[in-house]
Amino acid sequence: MTTFDVLRMLLQFALVLALAAPLGGYLARVLGEGRTPFPGVFAPFERALYRACGIDPKRNMDWRSYALAFLALQLVGFLCLYALLRWQGSLPFNPREFADVPAPLAFNTAVSFVTNTNWQAYGGEATLSYASQTVGLTLQNFVSAACGLSVLAALARGLAARGAEQLGNFWVDVTRSTLYVLLPLALLLALALASQGVVQTFGPYVEAQTLEGGQQLIAVGPVASQVAIKQLGTNGGGFFNVNSAHPLENPTPLSNALQLGALLLLPAACCFMFGRMLGDARQGRSLLAAMALLLVPLNLLAISAERGPAPARIAAVADTGVGFMEGKEVRHGPAESATWATWTTAASNGSVNSMHDSASPLGGGVALLLMLLGEVVFGGVGSGLYGMVVFGLLTVFLAGLMVGRTPEYLGKKVQAFEIQMASIAILAPTATALIGIAVAVLTPSIRASLQDRGAHGFSEFLYAFASAANNNGSAFAGLSADTPLLNFALGLSMLIGRYLVAVPVLAIAGSMARKSPVAASVGTFPTHGALFVILLASSVLLVGALSFAPALALGPLVEHLRVR
Amino acid sequence: MSRHLVPALRLLLVFTLLIGGLYPLAVTLAAQLLFPDAAQGSLLRRGEDILGSDLLGQPFSSERYLWPRPSATAPAYDASRSSGSNLGPLSAELASAIEVRAAALRAAHPERTTKPPIELVTSSGSGLDPHVSPQAACWQAARIARARGLQEAEVLALVERYTEGRALGWLGEPRVNVLRFNLALDAPR
Numbered sequence: 001m002t003t004f005d006v007l008r009m010l011l012q013f014a015l016v017l018a019l020a021a022p023l024g025g026y027l028a029r030v031l032g033e034g035r036t037p038f039p040g041v042f043a044p045f046e047r048a049l050y051r052a053c054g055i056d057p058k059r060n061m062d063w064r065s066y067a068l069a070f071l072a073l074q075l076v077g078f079l080c081l082y083a084l085l086r087w088q089g090s091l092p093f094n095p096r097e098f099a100d101v102p103a104p105l106a107f108n109t110a111v112s113f114v115t116n117t118n119w120q121a122y123g124g125e126a127t128l129s130y131a132s133q134t135v136g137l138t139l140q141n142f143v144s145a146a147c148g149l150s151v152l153a154a155l156a157r158g159l160a161a162r163g164a165e166q167l168g169n170f171w172v173d174v175t176r177s178t179l180y181v182l183l184p185l186a187l188l189l190a191l192a193l194a195s196q197g198v199v200q201t202f203g204p205y206v207e208a209q210t211l212e213g214g215q216q217l218i219a220v221g222p223v224a225s226q227v228a229i230k231q232l233g234t235n236g237g238g239f240f241n242v243n244s245a246h247p248l249e250n251p252t253p254l255s256n257a258l259q260l261g262a263l264l265l266l267p268a269a270c271c272f273m274f275g276r277m278l279g280d281a282r283q284g285r286s287l288l289a290a291m292a293l294l295l296v297p298l299n300l301l302a303i304s305a306e307r308g309p310a311p312a313r314i315a316a317v318a319d320t321g322v323g324f325m326e327g328k329e330v331r332h333g334p335a336e337s338a339t340w341a342t343w344t345t346a347a348s349n350g351s352v353n354s355m356h357d358s359a360s361p362l363g364g365g366v367a368l369l370l371m372l373l374g375e376v377v378f379g380g381v382g383s384g385l386y387g388m389v390v391f392g393l394l395t396v397f398l399a400g401l402m403v404g405r406t407p408e409y410l411g412k413k414v415q416a417f418e419i420q421m422a423s424i425a426i427l428a429p430t431a432t433a434l435i436g437i438a439v440a441v442l443t444p445s446i447r448a449s450l451q452d453r454g455a456h457g458f459s460e461f462l463y464a465f466a467s468a469a470n471n472n473g474s475a476f477a478g479l480s481a482d483t484p485l486l487n488f489a490l491g492l493s494m495l496i497g498r499y500l501v502a503v504p505v506l507a508i509a510g511s512m513a514r515k516s517p518v519a520a521s522v523g524t525f526p527t528h529g530a531l532f533v534i535l536l537a538s539s540v541l542l543v544g545a546l547s548f549a550p551a552l553a554l555g556p557l558v559e560h561l562r563v564r
Numbered sequence: 565m566s567r568h569l570v571p572a573l574r575l576l577l578v579f580t581l582l583i584g585g586l587y588p589l590a591v592t593l594a595a596q597l598l599f600p601d602a603a604q605g606s607l608l609r610r611g612e613d614i615l616g617s618d619l620l621g622q623p624f625s626s627e628r629y630l631w632p633r634p635s636a637t638a639p640a641y642d643a644s645r646s647s648g649s650n651l652g653p654l655s656a657e658l659a660s661a662i663e664v665r666a667a668a669l670r671a672a673h674p675e676r677t678t679k680p681p682i683e684l685v686t687s688s689g690s691g692l693d694p695h696v697s698p699q700a701a702c703w704q705a706a707r708i709a710r711a712r713g714l715q716e717a718e719v720l721a722l723v724e725r726y727t728e729g730r731a732l733g734w735l736g737e738p739r740v741n742v743l744r745f746n747l748a749l750d751a752p753r
Contacts, residue, residue, distance in 0.1 A: 228591075248605060314659060337689075477648070
């Protein structure tokens with residue numbers, strides 16, 4: 001690891017935060033204060049949209065109603081996407097005449113994109129028609145991210161309310177998140193990427209005659225439009241099989257930097273939005289600081305691991321000075337590949353610009369750990385921060401236990417109901433990942449999907465269930481995940497990981513909304529400042545370590561010891 | 565929940581039109597107008613023929629050309645099925661493959677006393693990596709010069725000319741586009 005590697009990563013991180021601050025303010029204006037941009041132009045359009053959909057935008061929902069509306073949109077989205085995939089063979093925009101997607105894979109893929117996971121058990125350019133990619137997947141890339149933002153906005157309103165029942169209107173939140181936040185950002189990014197060479201066409205695949213006289217069939221498609229939102233919406237489902245390692249999906253260092261920044265931008269902006277919606281910017285900044293405190297050291301560890309030393313057998317025959325290069329692209333190199341792997345698993349994005357399965361043991365281990373921590377270190381758009389707030393509740397609860405006081409968060413008492421809901425939100429993905437791995441390891445027919453035996457094979461399972469249960473979507477792709485059993489098991493893990501977190505969070509929002517704040521006293525534990533930040537980061541690490549230390553020791557750690 | 569299903573379905577339909585239809589079309593139109601070449605896949609043409617994409621690697625095995633990295637797609641550099649090997653860092657299969665590739669490279673480059681650079685014996689993430697590092701290009705220069713009856717210094721000068729540095733001085737890694745470099749080798753000088 002060189003000083004240059006470190007400075008470059010820190011500068012990229014600083015640039016993202018510098019952009020996230022004003023964007024967070026904008027999010028708070030749109031979602032918190034209902035001050036939408038150019039109301040003269042867009043407000044009539046928005047009203048017409050609500051009328052056409054039979055939505056009353058003035059209706060203020062309690063948490064149950066909000067959660068049901070959220071679930072209804074997810075259910076309908078799932079059914080439509082499933083149907084589209086099952087019938088893609090008979091639908092237009094299918095120049096390669098791909099067949100209908102088989103039921104288990106269609107179930108897995110539909111769940112994957114609706115839950116903002118974007119796990120891909122298929123190779124995009126060899127399985128899906130242009131219609132499936134744009135009308136199906138790109139649409140859910142927007143909607144699932146907008147849903148995450150909406151639930152976060154509802155939580156912020158619940159925490160800020162004083163003795164109220166209502167959390168806002170889900171339909172309005174989801175519409176505004178899409179129209180005023182995701183759509184303009186995606187348009188800008190898509191065009192910036194197209195300028196770099198990311199392909200964008202509905203034309204057929206191109207046949208080329210290579211210089212040595214061979215044939216090369218070049219897959220193309222509407223890539224830039226999908227890549228822009230897959231990065232911004234922490235989706236991660238790429239157009240091509242190898243995602244952003246593909247030169248037509250991520251051709252230049254500049255396109256790499258844009259995509260890298262985009263994947264962390266909205267999760268970071270959410271922190272600023274949260275602080276502003278609560279009328280106390282310090283609350284958002286302290287959550288952001290805890291995230292950065294966990295991210296930066298892990299990022300440095302990943303870079304140093306990818307820079308070497310290489311396994312002895314390889315170093316004996318090749319010059320391994322630059323670091324690990326299997327599964328990496330020359331234009332990105334080991335350091336920027338490591339930073340991408342860290343950010344994409346910290347934010348629950350899951351896109352990749354290198355193959356994580358071929359990463360160094362500790363580099364792959366960092367990616368695993370960041371997912372296993374529950375996707376709260378930045379995490380998904382909206383979902384990362386609401387997950388972190390749940391850990392915030394746990395932190396004040398633990399601190400309260402130590403001094404024997406009723407814990408408070410933002411001046412409101414945290415009581416049994418909130419802690420029960422927080423426990424469900426934290427334990428559901430954790431238990432799902434652990435049980436999933438155990439079942440996979442013990443089932444011979446699932447074990448047959450492994451590419452490797454021993455520690456690395458175990459890591460492949462661990463990675464798959466960590467990725468699904470925490471809605472990340474990246475993979476140790478040596479695992480052949482497209483089997484009926486794995487498609488079902490991972491699909492179920494994604495459902496649990498999304499809804500058994502989001503619904504308890506809305507329940508917390510509803511319960512906190514009813515409470516009136518009590519005045520702060522000398523005994524109040526402030527949820528900003530260094531002490532809280534350190535305690536919060538420690539709580540996240542502690543829960544993750546207690547749950548997963550044995551599993552991490554069996555996989556990446558054993559491998560690391562064998563490299564040395 | 566049932567009373568929410570109707571608005572959900574309608575909203576999804578509106579979004580389908582707007583995001584599933586209009587958004588990709590708008591991006592396609594704008595990209596085709598503003599960056600027509602890039603939007604088509606940065607294709608390289610010679611007369612009527614398409615030689616490949618400026619952004620995609622292709623296989624080279626002739627002594628007269630700069631060689632790209634190994635590719636995990638089958639056949640190599642199949643641009644309709646991108647793939648990495650996904651072999652783990654301690655995989656015996658990977659180590660054996662690397663040993664075989666390294667031995668073949670040493671045999672083809674008898675004038676080299678140093679070990680081949682790592683990227684020449686490892687497959688890329690996409691299997692379509694269009695680049696090698698400047699070091700890997702220099703490492704092959706003597707062999708290319710021998711096959712073409714050139715001075716090694718001429719090939720090294722061409723490597724230097726075709727080396728792209730870091731973007732804005734700090735992003736990405738220095739690299740040589742193999743296809744572009746080989747076209748330059750073929751060009752009459």
